[in-house]
């Protein structure tokens with residue numbers, strides 16, 4: 206196991222958060238399936254890392270009920286019906302047996318750092334569910350809080366909004382959609398509304414981190430080789446959710 210990953214797992218343990226190592230996506234999926242009872246209802250917070258694992262199909266195949274506000278629009282729905290269905294599902298995911306999502310960053314000393322526009326994804330990590338499972342690829346590890354905030358503000362958020370608009374998803378009326386850079390905007394359509402840091406196990410939630418030794422989701426250090434960064438971007442584009 207990579208020494209940095211070992212350090213993170215040990216730091217999580219010291220914070221009473223369960224950290225599990227997975228060498229690859231199949232191993233991560235086996236771990237997640239073992240943590241979630243078959244008859245549980247699982248609420249989803251949007252996560253491209255989660256889609257890259259393919260865990261939702263595996264859960265559905267064994268009969269686990271999934272509440273996913275980010276499922277694509279069904280053909281028999283019009284836009285308004287889809288919006289209402291997503292809103293209803295988002296509320297239902299607030300209180301259910303298990304919450305499953307990904308994290309924007311994970312510090313080497315075991316803190317989860319995230320940004321959200323609505324708040325349902327970050328809240329679900331620490332409230333409303335006896336069991337919460339958060340997926341983190343190795344590329345989500347950062348040295349400390351400063352690096353986490355810097356990476357979220359300057360790489361993850363603007364890149365996400367720009368990619369999503371370019372692929373035909375909702376085009377936020379924010380400068381980053383055009384420039385690809387964050388200007389800490391004050392637009393009404395700002396997406397970076399809520400930042401959270403989980404410092405330790407939430408009192409009423411059993412928090413589990415699945416740390417996968419693969420790049421998943423969006424996030425990189427600019428000093429990494431360009432090929433690695435390009436692959437992270439390309440893989441993200443294939444599976445990012447595109448709400449309109």
Ligand code: SF4
Nearest residue numbers: 381387388390396397
């Ligand atoms: S604060 Fe505004 S400009 Fe910066 S990434 Fe968020 S939405 Fe874009």
